Amino acid sequence: MASLVEIADPADERLRDYVALRDVSLRRSLEAAQGLFIAEGEKIIRRAWQTGHLPRSLLLAPRWVPGLRDLLDTSDVPVYVVSERLAEQITGFHVHRGALGAFERRPARQMSELLDARRLVVCEDIVDHTNVGAIIRCAAGLGWDGVLLAPRAADPLYRRAIKTSMGAVFSLPWARMDDWAHGLERLRDAGFLVAAMALRHDDVGIDEFAEQLDQHPRKVALLMGTEGAGLSSHWLAQAEVVVRIPMARGIDSLNVAAAAAIACHVLGPKIS
Amino acid sequence: MASLVEIADPADERLRDYVALRDVSLRRSLEAAQGLFIAEGEKIIRRAWQTGHLPRSLLLAPRWVPGLRDLLDTSDVPVYVVSERLAEQITGFHVHRGALGAFERRPARQMSELLDARRLVVCEDIVDHTNVGAIIRCAAGLGWDGVLLAPRAADPLYRRAIKTSMGAVFSLPWARMDDWAHGLERLRDAGFLVAAMALRHDDVGIDEFAEQLDQHPRKVALLMGTEGAGLSSHWLAQAEVVVRIPMARGIDSLNVAAAAAIACHVLGPKIS
Missing domain, CATH: 3.40.1280.10 (SPOUT methyltransferase, trefoil knot domain)
Known part of the structure; x- marks a missing residue:
């Protein structure tokens, strides 16, 4: 069962996968270096999960926790719960869908x-x-x-x-x-x-x-x-x-x- | 022939057609009230112009003036020349294409x-x-x-x-x-x-x-x-x-x- 971790400090190291999501060149190098991708919204997070991609963490506003409860119950992925304002501060935009997931990239197909x-x-x-x-x-x-x-x-x-x-x-x-x-x-x-x-x-x-x-x-x-x-x-x-x-x-x-x-x-x- | 007017003050009233272009709800009410639309980029500005839409003004960074010179020469539309930084300040985003035009809406087709x-x-x-x-x-x-x-x-x-x-x-x-x-x-x-x-x-x-x-x-x-x-x-x-x-x-x-x-x-x- 996933652990819910409330975070209030935008500089918290555990949020580093989610910084500046609108900065294309920064994200390109960060995601390549870390081997991750970001899924946005409950539906996309589910699809990533159900196609066997390994979640590194989720970043959720409180009201999005119940919607993903069934997935969280079967996993021990860390779930960072932040205010919508903090989510905006970290990511650099208003996260309409209120749910982000960082997933491991799989080895590329040839x-x-x-x-x-x-x-x-x-x-x-x-x-x-x-x-x-x-x-x-x-x-x-x-x-x-x-x-x-x-x-x-x-x-x-x-x-x-x-x-x-x-x-x-x-x-x-x-x-x-x-x-x-x-x-x-x-x-x-x-x-x-x-x-x-x-x-x-x-x-x-x-x-x-x-x-x-x-x-x-x-x-x-x-x-x-x-x-x-x-x-x-x-x-x-x-x-x-x-x-x-x-x-x-x-x-x-x-x-x-x-x-x-x-x-x-x-x-x-x-x-x- | 169009007059080039350099503007350095972001609060200048003459720039009001161009404020906060990313704020959808503000723009919607402003554009309806003023009967205007915004064309972005040289190509789109040309198409608006060539299809007979009346320009109210243009907002250009200096390097975009030469590209539109032929149109400007045939018109007395006010052309506001601002730095790219000021353009970003007014519009709320980085204007890649460096050229914006405010045009009059025509009466709607029935x-x-x-x-x-x-x-x-x-x-x-x-x-x-x-x-x-x-x-x-x-x-x-x-x-x-x-x-x-x-x-x-x-x-x-x-x-x-x-x-x-x-x-x-x-x-x-x-x-x-x-x-x-x-x-x-x-x-x-x-x-x-x-x-x-x-x-x-x-x-x-x-x-x-x-x-x-x-x-x-x-x-x-x-x-x-x-x-x-x-x-x-x-x-x-x-x-x-x-x-x-x-x-x-x-x-x-x-x-x-x-x-x-x-x-x-x-x-x-x-x-x-």
């Missing part, structure tokens, strides 16, 4: 573990955490097998990515490519049709591409680039097919997460 | 002006500004004719909605329903097939629904509800068709903007 997949989204340099989280949520919801991230793409276990994914980052397999330059060769060698979401003189409309896949089934690795610059020319040049979502005149692009949603639905497995 | 549309998204109580902005961006990009908002849905001209929409809120027609209880009757009377994105025992998969529409073309008003609670039972009961996006087992829903992206693509006009 790219090789995803090569049996039939449908992979591959994010090149998507650095926005909410976009990475949204893409993982869509891929999971629409029956794709996993997500590969280029070395510079945002961390799916960063708090906001977890939140946007609604915890799908805990269940959908994802891995980081360690080699941007040669990663796509590995995908081709593993039998993937490497398809890029982009515009090019020889691009094909997404519905036409879906029909081709119906007639000639292939494993697909779908490359998505940043919203601003799109895919690098190095990656685009290696794509066997360039796939376009037809757009109304005068509009240049969709948000990358919206494009991923459409692609995962149109090119994904038939789910009834 | 719902009646959208009834000739063939494809409308209808947002019930979607209160998240980024979701409303993302839905409008998708609807515009995928060739839909407009967006209707229930009385409690978020304001498309709130700064973050504008930003997420990439300025599509300036070009895509949208209007607010003034009557939540009877709004859907008006849509039916205007010949719309009222379709709800939701789950119900008699729902139909979205691709099957698209085929039905191909065979029997209809005007479509597509209802989208909040992420948490979904559509109200009052609205859901009035839907002629309930449309489902098939999901993988164990996943309960997509983000509403992702669902809108899929629906706007699958049910939208054929764009080549």
Whole structure:
């Protein structure tokens, strides 16, 4: 049974996992160094827990203790109970959901573990955490097998990515490519049709591409680039097919997460 | 030609349109009372300007003046030039893009002006500004004719909605329903097939629904509800068709903007 520890001193060392949650660069280095991630809100904390992630501690405002009581009763994780004001002081923002959990990161999956997949989204340099989280949520919801991230793409276990994914980052397999330059060769060698979401003189409309896949089934690795610059020319040049979502005149692009949603639905497995 | 006015005093009355941009409830009442909206970043400012919105003033850090020089040269709008630190002090956040514009709101479009549309998204109580902005961006990009908002849905001209929409809120027609209880009757009377994105025992998969529409073309008003609670039972009961996006087992829903992206693509006009 978890022990409830009331803390009133914002400088208490036991709260160090939770400092300055809005300071992205500080959190990035702190979380990597400590091997932790932060789950926010009861629902996300439950999903982290239920997918077997080990909690280091929880930080709760008093009114959030009852909601998590069933989990706490089965665990000896330290639970720090603080006022909402103190929570705000430590984390640097108003914690609406009043519940935070620090969890141990598990050893990262290797790219090789995803090569049996039939449908992979591959994010090149998507650095926005909410976009990475949204893409993982869509891929999971629409029956794709996993997500590969280029070395510079945002961390799916960063708090906001977890939140946007609604915890799908805990269940959908994802891995980081360690080699941007040669990663796509590995995908081709593993039998993937490497398809890029982009515009090019020889691009094909997404519905036409879906029909081709119906007639000639292939494993697909779908490359998505940043919203601003799109895919690098190095990656685009290696794509066997360039796939376009037809757009109304005068509009240049969709948000990358919206494009991923459409692609995962149109090119994904038939789910009834 | 616009006059550049350097301001060093954060309490200067001329900066009042720009105070506390992160304080949603304050901004909501201030912007409604003053009839203004805030555009953030050079690109969005240009789009507001080019779609005929009247600027009240601009707030620029010095390094952003040259980028907007062509616009400023053709206008006598007051341009307040402040240090980035002062901009942060006034607005309450670090203005990455260094350029803000306060524009006059135009008289709101009436719902009646959208009834000739063939494809409308209808947002019930979607209160998240980024979701409303993302839905409008998708609807515009995928060739839909407009967006209707229930009385409690978020304001498309709130700064973050504008930003997420990439300025599509300036070009895509949208209007607010003034009557939540009877709004859907008006849509039916205007010949719309009222379709709800939701789950119900008699729902139909979205691709099957698209085929039905191909065979029997209809005007479509597509209802989208909040992420948490979904559509109200009052609205859901009035839907002629309930449309489902098939999901993988164990996943309960997509983000509403992702669902809108899929629906706007699958049910939208054929764009080549």
